[in-house]
Amino acid sequence: MRHINLPIFIPHLGCPNDCVFCNQRKISGTMCFNKSSVRNEIDSFLKTVDTENTEVQLAFFGGSFTGIDREDMLYLLGIAKEYIDKGLIGSVRLSTRPDYIDGEILDILETHGVKTVELGIQSMSDKVLSACKRGHNADTSRRACRMIKERGFELIGQMMTALPCSTAEDEYNTALELVSLGIDGARIYPTMVFSGTVLEEMYKQGSYLPPDLDALTERTAYVFSVFARMQIPVIRIGLQASDGLGDSDGIVAGCYEAAMGEMVISRYYMNRMLPLLNSMKDEIKGKDLIIHCAKGEISKIIGHKQTNKMKILNEYNVKNIKILEKDDIMLYNMVIDYN
Numbered sequence: 606m607r608h609i610n611l612p613i614f615i616p617h618l619g620c621p622n623d624c625v626f627c628n629q630r631k632i633s634g635t636m637c638f639n640k641s642s643v644r645n646e647i648d649s650f651l652k653t654v655d656t657e658n659t660e661v662q663l664a665f666f667g668g669s670f671t672g673i674d675r676e677d678m679l680y681l682l683g684i685a686k687e688y689i690d691k692g693l694i695g696s697v698r699l700s701t702r703p704d705y706i707d708g709e710i711l712d713i714l715e716t717h718g719v720k721t722v723e724l725g726i727q728s729m730s731d732k733v734l735s736a737c738k739r740g741h742n743a744d745t746s747r748r749a750c751r752m753i754k755e756r757g758f759e760l761i762g763q764m765m766t767a768l769p770c771s772t773a774e775d776e777y778n779t780a781l782e783l784v785s786l787g788i789d790g791a792r793i794y795p796t797m798v799f800s801g802t803v804l805e806e807m808y809k810q811g812s813y814l815p816p817d818l819d820a821l822t823e824r825t826a827y828v829f830s831v832f833a834r835m836q837i838p839v840i841r842i843g844l845q846a847s848d849g850l851g852d853s854d855g856i857v858a859g860c861y862e863a864a865m866g867e868m869v870i871s872r873y874y875m876n877r878m879l880p881l882l883n884s885m886k887d888e889i890k891g892k893d894l895i896i897h898c899a900k901g902e903i904s905k906i907i908g909h910k911q912t913n914k915m916k917i918l919n920e921y922n923v924k925n926i927k928i929l930e931k932d933d934i935m936l937y938n939m940v941i942d943y944n
């Protein structure tokens with residue numbers, strides 16, 4: 606069975622918070638939301654999908670779903686439940702904030718076919734959460750994660766890199782803690798400075814300086830290494846190129862790259878290979894280097910615009926590089942050989 610998300614964007618609805626980095630309407634690419642149009646959106650989407658062979662998950666994204674007006678939330682979940690009961694969709698996933706999770710909300714989600722809760726955790730450092738005016742602390746996130754897992758929902762942890770006051774170590778520790786809290790998957794969002802946000806003012810005043818692309822890639826790859834080591838699926842790295850975002854519209858600073866995910870994973874692979882290549886430097890000179898990897902990983906090892914391949918060729922003076930898939934190699938692992 607194929608899995609597909611049917612995304613319905615709920616931008617900033619009911620969110621009284623103003624996290625410094627957030628301009629939700631820009632991020633979601635949807636400027637307004639009309640709840641009566643949801644059925645049409647679902648119906649049009651389903652016409653394009655082979656529902657017999659596809660597990661469709663209705664995904665309420667873009668805002669803090671469990672914080673919206675309770676009547677609206679029940680209305681939307683009620684529609685979702687109708688489609689689930691008719692067998693047209695399999696389940697619901699939604700994104701929300703840790704402080705909008707409690708026992709009563711989880712009761713409602715459980716009875717309306719919600720399977721997956723994506724939690725916008727962003728950081729597990731109280732210093733960073735406070736600098737971002739996030740409105741809750743890390744303990745709130747710990748409590749929400751535990752409740753979600755105890756109730757048997759799938760938990761996706763969303764976190765950010767390069768937030769104000771955040772260091773690479775803060776981000777690495779956030780990833781470690783998310784793993785220990787039992788997340789089933791992660792999303793990593795490098796911080797962008799959007800126009801109209803408090804972060805834009807901070808940037809203009811000089812109190813926030815975004816890292817350059819290389820540093821941002823390195824920091825995000827450091828976070829990714831935690832999830833890769835623990836075999837936790839990372840379902841997204843970087844914002845999606847939605848309308849009004851792909852052309853950098855609305856981004857004042859920060860390095861938006863449509864290929865951020867690929868760049869980060871390639872950097873992760875390069876960082877894994879470096880110590881090994883250094884230890885073999887004399888032996889591999891002038892030889893053919895053979896890298897065995899898991900299925901589907903060749904292009905990530907070669908690197909975005911062949912950066913990894915060129916670096917190895919230039920810095921290690923190998924004659925040629927062959928990258929081969931092998932069935933028995935686990936995702937993100939490699940075996941390096943030469944002849």
Ligand code: SF4
Nearest residue numbers: 620622623624627629
């Ligand atoms: S809680 Fe979410 S939607 Fe609300 S301001 Fe913060 S990031 Fe934006």
